Amino acid sequence: MYINLNDLGDIGGKKTVSMEIEIADLNFRDQEVEVKDNIELEIEIFHTRDSFIIEGEMEVNLVLSCSRCLKNYQTSSVIELSEEILKKDMEDLEKLFIDEIIVDNIILSLPIKTLCSEECNGLCPQCGQNLNEGECDCEIENIDPRLQKLKEFYDD
Ligand SMILES: [Zn+2]
Ligand SMILES: [Zn+2]
Known part of the structure; x- marks a missing residue:
């Protein structure tokens, strides 16, 4: 999903983005991570001289598999987003591809040891x-x- 940066204005400009994004299921460390429902994204984008800065959060519902009992369980979490995308790394300064940022942040938020409950x-x-x-x-x-x-x- 692309976010339009056209209407962000000159350097110093910003905009608020509130949207739902559909992300395909992920595969992480041989584990299938099901992304349930759409991701609710609430961010602000700031236009700086060399970059675009993203600050905000997203609500994510995932289905993970417990590393102890192997059963699937659902988790719901709010993940903070704080990213800076340098202009020199962008192909097109008028739009921002957000999916990669979302996927990277979901993966970073995954627990090292997935547990359906602490007492499993x-x-x-x-x-x-x-x-x-x-x-x-x-x-x-x-x-x-x-x-x-x-x-x-x-x-x-
Ligand atoms: Zn378990
Ligand atoms: Zn037994």
């Missing part, structure tokens, strides 16, 4: 049961490998 219990490593939905019958022995050696020694 994850999956049983043995049978794969989602432990948020109920216990399984597996008995998981959590024995320190050094103690395991001792145990074998005494068992013999």
